Amino acid sequence: MKPESVLRVTTLLAAAGSLAMSVYIYFRGTGEFHRYDGIYVGIWVPSILSLGTFLLAGRGKDK
Numbered sequence: 001m002k003p004e005s006v007l008r009v010t011t012l013l014a015a016a017g018s019l020a021m022s023v024y025i026y027f028r029g030t031g032e033f034h035r036y037d038g039i040y041v042g043i044w045v046p047s048i049l050s051l052g053t054f055l056l057a058g059r060g061k062d063k
Contacts, residue, residue: 004059011052018044 018041026038 004056007052007055007059011048011055015045015048015052018042018048 022038022040022042022045024038025041026035029035029037031037
């Protein structure tokens, strides 16, 4: 597999995992602040996708 493909797949899996965990924590988490924790983890999704886009854009200039 090409490094770009690995980076793309890894980024999407990390974002999907973060989204799934945030929904799980928000609705099924235990503790007093579980809803806030779910929202906090959900905020990671755009950050992960932005980081992946930034890294992929930087690799395009090397060619």
